[in-house]
Every structure is written in C-alpha cells, then in structure tokens.
Amino acid sequence: MSQGAHVPEHQQRLITDEQFHDATLIWNHHQMGHELRPCSAAIGLGSHDLGVAGTAAGLYRAGLFPIVVFSGGNSPTTRARFPRGEAVHYREHALSLGVPDEAILVEPKAANTGQNIVLSRALLAEAGVAVESLLLISKPYMERRSYATCRKLWPEAEVVCASEPLELDEYINSIGDEKLVIDMLVGDLQRVIEYPKLGFAVEQEVPRDVMEAYERLVRAGFDSRLVTT
The missing domain is CATH 3.40.50.620 (HUPs)
Structure with a gap:
C-alpha cells in the first residue's frame, strides 16, 4: 500500500471481523424496518x-x-x-x-x-x-x-x-467507541429477551443466528450494559 493510502474501515477496527459480523446481525435485528407513514x-x-x-x-x-x-x-x-x-x-x-x-x-x-x-x-x-x-x-x-x-x-x-438511517460502521464512527456501541447493542437485545418476563414489554421472537451472535459477544466480554435478571 502506498504511503498515505486510505486504510479500509474494517482494518481500523479493534474488534475482530467475526465480532463485527455478530454485532451487525444484532444491529439489523434491532431495526423494525417499518414503512413510514403519517401518524397522529x-x-x-x-x-x-x-x-x-x-x-x-x-x-x-x-x-x-x-x-x-x-x-x-x-x-x-x-x-x-x-x-x-x-x-x-x-x-x-x-x-x-x-x-x-x-x-x-x-x-x-x-x-x-x-x-x-x-x-x-x-x-x-x-x-x-x-x-x-x-x-x-x-x-x-x-x-x-x-x-x-x-x-x-x-x-x-x-x-x-x-x-436515523445509519449503518453500524457509521454509528460507531459517530459515537467514537466501538466497544461501547456493541455493549449497548448487546444490552438492548438482553432487554428485548428478558423484559417480557417482567411485564415490561411484549414478547418478540429472536432468530437463532441473532441469539447465537448475542451469546458469543457476551462471552467475549461485551457486557457492560447487561442488567441483572
């Protein structure tokens, strides 16, 4: 690579490509994909x-x-x-x-x-x-x-x-802390899973690949936003 050439985004990450892939699965699951329309x-x-x-x-x-x-x-x-x-x-x-x-x-x-x-x-x-x-x-x-x-x-x-219509890379760049962002993604998914049992939310299905990604990230230490259940 010539001096001063652009370093691809994925090479600048401190997390592994596998962890970024897992985080992307969770990021995409968190978004509902609703078609916007006028509301009250x-x-x-x-x-x-x-x-x-x-x-x-x-x-x-x-x-x-x-x-x-x-x-x-x-x-x-x-x-x-x-x-x-x-x-x-x-x-x-x-x-x-x-x-x-x-x-x-x-x-x-x-x-x-x-x-x-x-x-x-x-x-x-x-x-x-x-x-x-x-x-x-x-x-x-x-x-x-x-x-x-x-x-x-x-x-x-x-x-x-x-x-805001952002990809995960863009959101990480806007926050400036990839570990914190992934911790927050993991923490929110835990709440999606656990809060229905506590009466705080309706239950929603979590696809197997998203659940497996969540479990891998928790094991890897992306856990600062988890709550005790």
Missing part, C-alpha cells in the same frame, strides 16, 4: 443521541406528524452531555432545525423507556391530542425494544418505528 403524534425517546431530535425534525418537515413529545430526564450516561435534561436539549435542537415551538411538547421526567411511553401518553392526553397512531423515534438499535414497550403499555395505538 410522535415521541422522541431521550438518550445520549441527539440524532433522535434531528431525525424527528426531518420527519416533521416531511409531514409525518403534527406534534412531537420529546421525553427524557437525565441518566448517568447523559447528564454531562445534556445537563438540562435530554428532552430539553432535544427541543432546543429541533427548534434550531425549524420545528415550530407549538409542535413540541416536553416531558422532562422519564428515566426509562416505560416512563417515556406512559408520561408522554399522559402529556398528549392533557394537550387534547387524540392518538390513533404513534411514530416512535429512537436510536437505531433501540427500535425493537421501544416498539415492544409501547405495544405493552399503549396497545390501542398503532406503532411505527423510525430512527
């Missing part, structure tokens, strides 16, 4: 990822919903980045992208996905918004878990999931 309202689920608010702004401009709830307080992983709370910072970002203030509701207390849904539902009802269909906007790897949570806690609403 949207919920932007709070997290460390400002891309949720950016995606919400784009979908609002595309006419997919008339009002969005940004939901989220703080967590140990977001307090430094969003000191005024996830929902507040999401609102500010969406305003900077042209979403009018009257199209935004802020729910600043939720500390988990269940609370995102329950508190946003109450806020929409208080605002007099009749919800038949709901666009859930989340991080790319959180679509499936947010869908399962909403189907459990708000079964009357038709749920459509959306996220």
